[in-house]
Amino acid sequence: MPSPVQPSSAPPPTPPRIHGLGLIGLGAVFSITLTAPVTSLYLDRLGLSTVHIGGIIGAISLALIVSEVLALGASSWMGRRLTVLASLGGSAIMFSCFPLAGSLAALYVTRLILGAARGLLWPVLFAEVAEAGASAQVQALFALFWLYFGVGQLLGPAVGGWLGQQVSLTAPFFGAAVASLATAAAAGAVRPVRDISPNPLPSYAALLRQSPAVWRAWLLIVCNTVVFGVYTTFLPLYAVGRGRTPEEVGLVFTGGGVAFIITQVILHRIPVRVSAERLLILSFLARGVGVGITPWLGSFWELFTVNFFTSILGAAIPPALSKRITDRAPRDNLVAAMGGLNAAADLGFFVGPVVGGVLAGGGVQWAFALVPAVTLLALILLVADPAHSQGERPSFATLEGDGPPPSQ
Numbered sequence: 001m002p003s004p005v006q007p008s009s010a011p012p013p014t015p016p017r018i019h020g021l022g023l024i025g026l027g028a029v030f031s032i033t034l035t036a037p038v039t040s041l042y043l044d045r046l047g048l049s050t051v052h053i054g055g056i057i058g059a060i061s062l063a064l065i066v067s068e069v070l071a072l073g074a075s076s077w078m079g080r081r082l083t084v085l086a087s088l089g090g091s092a093i094m095f096s097c098f099p100l101a102g103s104l105a106a107l108y109v110t111r112l113i114l115g116a117a118r119g120l121l122w123p124v125l126f127a128e129v130a131e132a133g134a135s136a137q138v139q140a141l142f143a144l145f146w147l148y149f150g151v152g153q154l155l156g157p158a159v160g161g162w163l164g165q166q167v168s169l170t171a172p173f174f175g176a177a178v179a180s181l182a183t184a185a186a187a188g189a190v191r192p193v194r195d196i197s198p199n200p201l202p203s204y205a206a207l208l209r210q211s212p213a214v215w216r217a218w219l220l221i222v223c224n225t226v227v228f229g230v231y232t233t234f235l236p237l238y239a240v241g242r243g244r245t246p247e248e249v250g251l252v253f254t255g256g257g258v259a260f261i262i263t264q265v266i267l268h269r270i271p272v273r274v275s276a277e278r279l280l281i282l283s284f285l286a287r288g289v290g291v292g293i294t295p296w297l298g299s300f301w302e303l304f305t306v307n308f309f310t311s312i313l314g315a316a317i318p319p320a321l322s323k324r325i326t327d328r329a330p331r332d333n334l335v336a337a338m339g340g341l342n343a344a345a346d347l348g349f350f351v352g353p354v355v356g357g358v359l360a361g362g363g364v365q366w367a368f369a370l371v372p373a374v375t376l377l378a379l380i381l382l383v384a385d386p387a388h389s390q391g392e393r394p395s396f397a398t399l400e401g402d403g404p405p406p407s408q
Contacts, residue, residue: 015132018141020189021125022148024084027183028121029149031091031176033156033257037250038164038172040236042099043107045169050237050364054357056107057233060115061350067119068343069204080124081192085184090117092180099170119346123339128190130326130338142319142326147264150315154257161250169246207336213328214337216385217321218344220280223378224287224317225345227371229352231291234360234367238294239303241364248300255304259311267319279316281382287314288375295365 043053075083094114101107129145160172208215236249290310297303322341329337356367 029152063115157253225348
């Protein structure tokens with residue numbers, strides 16, 4: 001009698017196209033973080049107040065929110081691949097226009113259009129990652145994607161800070177335009193499929209009716225990016241005011257990028273049963289404390305060390321919430337769910353710089369006063385979450401079965 005075939009314990013192979021999707025994420029985040037160390041410094045050099053500095057930096061996120069919500073309509077009309085190409089091309093044009101803007105209104109307009117272009121990218125890209133393999137692979141696939149993302153976060157600030165210090169404060173914007181165009185070479189990894197719903201609003205209504213856990217995850221994302229937005233906007237102004245250089249600011253951000261990569265490598269390799277979601281409370285607490293104490297730090301090494309260790313734990317937040325949304329959203333509403341995820345992130349990136357800019361009117365250090373309140377809200381949401389006290393309910397992917405991944 002033949003012995004029964006033993007099921008293989010080996011993990012399923014990684015779909016090859018996830019690397020192309022990761023390269024798109026790397027290029028897109030590299031281009032925007034290339035400008036992170038110098039944007040507030042450039043606007044400050046133009047003589048703008050902290051209110052306008054926060055407003056102009058936040059304007060991109062305001063446009064991103066609208067664009068990401070409407071991305072489902074764009075991918076239904078043009079297909080996912082063309083939507084990604086349109087986003088990268090539009091981003092390149094607007095990056096190069098920003099340092100050429102000759103008025104306050106033009107600065108706002110170029111940032112708004114840049115946000116509208118970039119907002120088409122992320123919902124499509126996240127949906128492609130979520131659909132690249134079976135549901136059992138989702139945590140590993142997102143961890144690998146976030147690893148590429150982290151490399152972009154690592155390289156962008158370092159190169160941008162160096163360009164700002166050695167060339168000019170405008171050079172990183174032209175570099176970001178070139179990076180956006182170069183990223184288009186990887187667009188073949190995105191399938192040319194069209195999403196089925198040309199009208200996003202009914203899709204969002206259906207999603208929230210079926211999956212109330214999704215909007216709670218969106219709110220947590222807002223909290224995370226409010227804190228991160230305060231840090232990326234006002235750390236350069238604070239640090240330069242304490243005698244640090246743009247190059248040193250870039251290296252502080254680079255340290256956070258290294259920490260982000262380390263965490264994603266760990267999450268990619270640990271067993272699926274060890275979920276990043278278990279780290280959420282600790283991650284939010286670490287991010288809040290690490291950013292909140294910034295006004296008590298002064299030297300380069302103090303800023304670098306605190307940001308590095310804060311980022312080690314805080315880096316678990318994006319893959320944990322990405323997986324939570326993927327598990328809870330119906331497959332036919334996945335682009336809408338990812339559009340909401342990214343819109344929520346950019347709502348935080350809008351609120352953080354704008355409210356922080358108002359608070360910074362009394363001194364740059366006061367921008368960081370927003371951080372404890374937002375961190376407390378996130379901790380309350382996590383502790384009060386039914387999934388925290390009652391256990392996770394089955395995901396849509398589990399209920400629908402783990403069929404073969406969509407055609408490549």
